[in-house]
Amino acid sequence: MDLDLAQVRAFVRTAEELHFGRAAGTLAVSQQALSKRIARLESLLGTELFLRGGTGVRLTEAGRRFLAPARQTLAAADAAVATVIGKEHPLRVDVWGHLYAPMRTLARVAGRAGELALGHGRDLPSVTRALLHGDIDAAFGRVHPPLPAGLVHRLVRLEPVDAVLSADHPLAAEPALRPDQLRGSVLWAPGALDRLDFLHGFADRFGIRNRAAGVNLGLPHFLAEVAQDPRRFSLVPADVPLPRVPGLRSVPLVDPTPLYAWSLLWRSGNGHPSLTGLAAACAEEAGRRRWLEYDPSRDWLPEPPAI
Structure with a gap:
């Protein structure tokens, strides 16, 4: 046949x-x-x-x-x-989750993977559609189930998350916070919480009942909204360079420490030669920088990692 x-x-x-x-x-x-x-x-x-x-x-x-x-x-x-x-195109890679700056991590491995053509996906559903349609070869951001059949992802980095809050927040002077200490505060999200699985899972796990959302106009605007209200807080990966926002405080979270998972995502069967190189560079960097360390007695993830 x-x-x-x-x-x-x-x-x-x-x-x-x-x-x-x-x-x-x-x-x-x-x-x-x-x-x-x-x-x-x-x-x-x-x-x-x-x-x-x-x-x-x-x-x-x-x-x-x-x-x-x-x-x-x-x-x-x-x-x-x-x-x-002989018309092999550069490896087309989209990133998403821009408020959390995925390019910080991807930039550390991009030079070892051949020629890349970078784009910007709006969110995980739009990126998965682009992958399945063959419009892009790979993507980098936070992956959460369920994924459509035919896609493969590899965990690249588990990044500790800090709480960001107003300098006038009652807990702003603490050297570190447990997530459950934030139960009386308002979780400020950059959009509808039901579309932000990490923040949604955090709120459910640690009993954060007070939740509110703004508009995602970029990290400086989002953090300025957090700083304006002494009841608000949000979560940002610890390695994200914070813009200079007056009245903002960043505090590490411990017991447990929430971890934000970054993954490389691609369509199964994609034979682009640079895809193997990018995946190998991610694995090498993860091993060198200990990016995939996870202790369930110390750390928290919305779902256990499949490393």
Whole structure:
């Protein structure tokens, strides 16, 4: 049985979009042409891959089984073409979680991974879509489950987190704080808390009931909002260079120390030669700087690390 890659690509893009019109648009073909490709693929395989109905498009059980190997097939085909025609592009890497400055960590390894083309993803869902569509090769930021099938991530760094609070906060003069000492304070978030899994998990774990959100206009603006109210606090990785904000205090958290997890994320089957180099450089730097030390009796993570 010989697979037609155009048909496989039509299936994969439709499985990602779960909408025939949007999938056709991303492939620059008509919806009719895309539907014909999928129908021919289903005929070849002898089974339906999608359920089509009034509630939208859904994968069948056969479609779900076929998706991951179909993605790997396309990735291998793209890599094979690139080796022949000599048009290997720089490794395209997006970063996200900009308030916590992911470039600090990535910059320490970027020079050892070949030529990189850096971009900026808005959040994890937008980055995963770009990876699955083949628009980028890898991404760097905080990964949390569930991830779509076909993506792989490797933990790179576990970074201690400090509390930032107003200099007028009752606890501002403490040399260190336990997370539960902040229960009477207001957790200030740079957006809706249900989309910020680390802050949301911290608040739930340590009983922070008072929560409020501002608008993410960058770290200086966000920290200025924290400093304006003696009841507020937020969390920032300890290694982030803080801007000069009057009336702001940074205090280490202990017993336990929250850790912010940074990961490298890519699509399985991506054969870009620089991807292996970037992953190896991350592992080397993590070992040299002891970035992956984790003691559950001393540290806290929203979910245990898979190192």
